[in-house]
């Protein structure tokens with residue numbers, strides 16, 4: 001399973017089960033003594049005021065994570081933002097504030113996309129870039145998804161450059177044209193490619209914010225498509241033929 005492509009807020013007591021970049025298991029745990037959290041300068045200035053409320057608190061944190069598997073022990077550095085969110089009891093009478101953390105960057109990046117055997121290295125490197133941007137710079141991550149799509153069109157044999165006119169001026173097809181021109185085996189993916197392209201356009205050129213839910217959906221679609229395109233196909237025809245010969249009572253070759 002890939003992902004998660006969404007980064008929800010969490011508490012210091014309960015870190016999410018993030019996937020280890022080295023062994024790909026969900027085994028990253030906090031090294032408690034590495035955790036440091038500090039309030040911002042602005043919060044320090046206003047926190048003594050009568051009107052200050054905990055939700056106004058702004059802070060930052062850093063810590064180290066480590067894979068808990070004895071044969072791995074990969075280390076990951078994490079930085080993020082801290083704040084307080086209100087919590088109400090079941091009767092909605094008593095209000096408390098809980099310190100919440102939001103991850104903004106992991107180094108090395110978390111392995112969010114599925115590593116497939118036949119995926120070209122430059123595409124996987126670009127997916128790592130998307131993964132590194134997703135926690136803190138989601139619109140930049142969406143912009144980089146477009147680059148993955150361009151690379152994918154290259155891999156699928158869709159022409160990028162053409163010559164125009166008598167002077168043979170070099171021109172480049174737009175990503176939209178390239179997706180439309182794709183004539184290979186995965187025709188059912190075309191609407192998905194186009195949907196991701198439109199999302200990438202908004203992320204790149206528009207002041208509109210792309211929602212986390214939509215980015216998550218686009219990443220899941222892309223991951224699924226890449227697995228389908230780059231997973232080796234297993235040919236079972238010889239085994240199927242052998243089992244058919246052996247067990248099918250209607251097999252014509254059976255005596």
Ligand SMILES: [Zn+2]
Nearest residue numbers: 020023067072
């Ligand atoms: Zn590991």
